[in-house]
Amino acid sequence: MLTASIVTYNHHLLDIEPVLRSLMSSCFDIIYIVDHSDKFLSLEGEIEVYTQKMGWKEGVALEYISHHNNGYGGGHNIAIRKAISAGAKYHLVINPDVWFPDGTIEKIVSFMEANPTVGQVMPKILFPDGNIQRLAKRLPSILDIAGRFCFPHIIRKRNEWYELRETGYKEPLSVPYLSGCFMFFRLDYLENIGLFDERFFMYAEDIDVTRRMHARYGTVYFPEVIAFHKFNRASHRSLKLFYIHVKNLILYFNKWGWFKDEERDRFNNEIKPWSCPQ
Secondary structure, X not given: XXXXXXXXXOOOHHHHHHHHHHHHOOOOOEEEEEEOOOOOOOHHHHHHHHHHHHOOOOOOEEEEEEOOOOOHHHHHHHHHHHHHHHOOOEEEEEOOOEEOOOOHHHHHHHHHHHOOOEEEEEEEEEOOOOOEOOOEEOOOOHHHHHHHHHOOOOOHHHHHHHOOHXXXXXXXXXXXXXXXXXXXXXXXXXXXXXXXXXXXXXXXXXXXXXXXHHOOOEEEEEEEEEEEEOOOOHHHOOHHHHHHHXXXXXXXXXXXXXXXXXXXXXXXXXXXXXXXXX
């Protein structure tokens, strides 16, 4: 069984129609929409009209869940627990502003089936204009984070290293940090390491869960398929979101270490092309 979840916040149908269309065209059995809206919206009604008009794919269940805002990871955890109870083998965590071509999910499933040690996959992520988003990274140090926020030009070389630019992003890679915009999980492995850490309200939850997965199983950047992502860097334009971003990064470094992090250093020095272990 294959499931997926989207967490929405004050979204309308037009905001999520591309991702819904992508999911509907794929091989999912259940699609969960966890709605964190803090004001009255008509998303549930809009989705009902949309699926009736478009003709919902036979055999695919859509479950709409209205829930108080417990954060990005917390919202997806609600869906993931339901997916586990339903007996799903794989689960896709995806942003509302992501979409992908037909056949993408099927190719990822084939890759996961052929590579049983892999617990998490992210495809090549592109901007809508086709340029690559460098969302497969090394684990960050406080220098990486502070430099990207405050003096990106000064740490340009370091940032290129952090973003794995030396790899060219052309082949599958074993990577300890994969973006939360598209996280394809093998669910029994995710259960083994623990779901999203709900202390992270938003931002940094993807760093945390990927490094925990990477410590025990394969976490792979898989450029043989693509997805598109608007990636509007909201925390760079909103003081409220900037505060949330910084607060959650502080939580991340409190958890894993501000300066000394031997596991991070080891993972970062072990970036390599993915090959299926014999």
